[in-house]
Amino acid sequence: MKRLNADHNPRNKDRCEGQELSRSGEAAPGTQTGPTEVCRGPAGSSMASVAEYYAGKSVLITGATGFMGKVLVEKLLRSCPEVKALYILVRPKAGQSMQQRVNDMMKCKLFDRVREDNPDFHQKIVAISSELTQPGLAISSQDVATLTACINVVFHCAATIRFDEPLKHALQLNVIATQQLLGLAQQMHHLEAFIHVSTAYANCNRKHIDEVVYPPPVEPKKLIESLEWMDDGMVRDITPRLIGERPNTYTYTKALAEYVVQQEQDKFSIGIIRPSIVGASWQEPFPGWIDNFNGPSGVFIAAGKGILRTMRANNDAVADLIPVDVVINLTVAAGWYTAVHRPKTALVYNCTTGGINPFHWGEIEHHVMSSFKRNPLDQAFRRPNANITSNYLINQYWILVSHKFPAFIYDLFLRLSGQKPQMMRIFNRLHKAIGLLEYFSSQDWEWGSENISMLMGQLTPEDRKIFNFDVRQLNWPEYIENYCLGTKKYVLNEDMSDIPAARQHLRKLRNIRYTFNTLLVVFIWRVFIARSQMARNIWYFVVSLCFKFLSYFRASSTLTN
Ligand SMILES: CCCCCCCCCCCCCCCCCCCC(=O)SCCNC(=O)CCNC(=O)[C@H](O)C(C)(C)COP(=O)(O)OP(=O)(O)OC[C@H]1O[C@@H](n2cnc3c(N)ncnc32)[C@H](O)[C@@H]1OP(=O)(O)O
C-alpha cells in the first residue's frame, strides 16, 4: 500500500496566504488585492464582485436535490441573478421521474424569495439525468457535449452521508463518482473552478485539523481494485480494519475523495469546502430553514417530542454546528475566488464555528429544552426533558428508566387496546441513530481557519454582507430557538397556530405524571409498608428522624433570630 508523505502536500497558507481578520470583523486594509505568487494570476474579471463574476456563467451542481444543494441553487439564483444557467445532475427516485423531482423541488418554500424576485427562475435550471454510481455517471453523450461546451464552475455536493453505509457503496459514490466527475471536468473547455464539498470530519482521526489535504489512509486506486473482487461479506469483515480510528465509512471515503480531488490540482483550479455539523439556516432565505433529520436535527426533534430523554455527549465539548446558509455563502464565495484568482494548489476551507465562536453541547441541551418548552411540538410522547451525560452507566440507567420502561408500558397499553405496539421499535431505531452520533458529541476538535480569513479579506464590504460567513456575529441562543422552530415548521410541517394546544397537551402530560407518581407511592405503601411490620418500623423510624431534624432546625433558627 503506497502511503503519501505529508510533506508532499505543502500547507496552502504558505502558498496562498491571506490576511487574518481584525477583531471588529472587518478585513484588514489592503486585503482586496489577491495573492500573487501563489496563484496562477488573476483572470480577466479579478476585480468583479461575486455576483458580477457569476453573471453569464453556467454552473454545474451535483447533489442539488439534497439539503445543501437546494440552498446553493437558491442562493445562486437570488444573489447572483445574472447567472446564465444552473445545470443540475438529478436521478429519478422513489417512483418519481427526474423532472417531477425538480418541479417539486422548485415548489418548495425555500424558493419563495426567489419566486418573488423572479417568477420565471425555473427557466435557469437545466436538469440533467444522472445516476452517479453508474459508469460515465449515466449522462447521455448529448448532455456530456452540452456540459463540456458550456460549464464554467462545478459544485460537487452529492454524496452518501449515511454513517452506516457499506464501504463498497460509500466508495462508489463518494470516491469513484468524484473521480468520474473530475474526468468530465477535464473535458470542460471553459472550466474556471471546481468546488468539492467535503466534511470537517474527513480527518477526525486527528485532533488538530489544518486547511490541508492530509495523506489518504490508503491509495484510493488500490482500495478500489481490491474491493472489486471481494464479496459484500468480505468487505464487511475488513471494514473496521480499513477505517481504523475513523468512526464510519462516510468520514473514511470523504478523506479519500479529498485526495482524488487534490490530484487534479494541476489541471484546473480547485477549492475544497469542509463544513462541520451543518444545521438549519441562520438568516437566509429565512431563519431556521431545515428539511431533514440528519445530524442534530433528529436529536432535537426526538428530544422535543419527549421521546429522547438521555444521550451520551460531553457537556463541555464544543458543538461545532454551522448554519447551512453560512456554508453556502462560503461555497459561492470560494467558487468566485477560485475562478478569479486561480490558486495553483487546491485551497481547503475549514468551515467551522468552534475556534471562532464556540458553543458547547451542554449549552445546546439547555437552549433546545427551553425552546421546546416554550414552543412545544405537537402530540409529544412525554414532556421534553432530555439530559446529556458522558457517563456510560448513568446513560444506561436512564435508557432503562426513561426510554425502555415507558416504551414497555405504552406498548402494553397499545396491545391491550388492540393496536400494534410501536414504541419499542422506535426506541431501537433511535438508539441506533444516536449511537452513531455519539462519537461526534463526546469529543472536540480544533480546526485551522486561515483560508477562511483570507477569503473574507478578499471580498468587498458589500459582498461580505451578501455572502456572509462571519460566524462571530452568530447569536447562539437566538439561532437555536429558530432552529427548533424550523424543525417544527419545515421538517414536521406542524402548524404554528397549534402551539397553544401543544402547550395544553404538555400540561396534560404533567398532570398524568403527577397522578402516576402519587399512585406509585400509594402502591408502594400498600404492598410493602402496610403489610410488613419491619417495613412499618423502618418507615416510622425514617419519619421520626425527619421530624427530629425539622424541629432541631426550627429551634436553632428561633435561637439565632
Ligand atoms: C438530548 C437533547 C439535547 C440535545 C443536545 C445534544 C445533541 C447532541 C447531538 C449530537 C449530534 C451530533 C451530530 C454529528 C454529526 C457529525 C456530522 C459529520 C458531518 C457530516 O459530514 S454528514 C451529515 C450527517 N449525516 C448524518 O447525520 C446521517 C446520519 N444518518 C444515518 O446514518 C441514518 O439515517 C441512520 C441514523 C443510520 C438511520 O438509518 P435507517 O434506520 O436506515 O433510517 P433512514 O435513514 O432510512 O430513515 C428512515 C426514515 O426515518 C427518518 N429519520 C431518520 N432519522 C430520524 C430521526 N432521528 N427521527 C425521526 N425520523 C428519522 C428519515 O428521514 C426517513 O424518513 P423518510 O420519510 O425519508 O423515509
Ligand SMILES: NC(=O)C1=CN([C@@H]2O[C@H](COP(=O)(O)OP(=O)(O)OC[C@H]3O[C@@H](n4cnc5c(N)ncnc54)[C@H](OP(=O)(O)O)[C@@H]3O)[C@@H](O)[C@H]2O)C=CC1
Ligand atoms: N449535512 C451535513 O451535516 C454535512 C454535509 N456535508 C457534505 O455536504 C454535501 C451535501 O450534504 P447534504 O446536502 O447534507 O446531503 P443530502 O443527503 O441531503 O444530499 C445528497 C445529495 O446527493 C445526491 N445523490 C446521492 N446519491 C446519488 C446518486 N447515486 N446519484 C445521483 N445523486 C446522488 C442526492 O440525490 P437524491 O436526492 O437523488 O438522493 C442528494 O441530492 C455532502 O458532500 C456531504 O458530505 C459535509 C458536512 C456536514
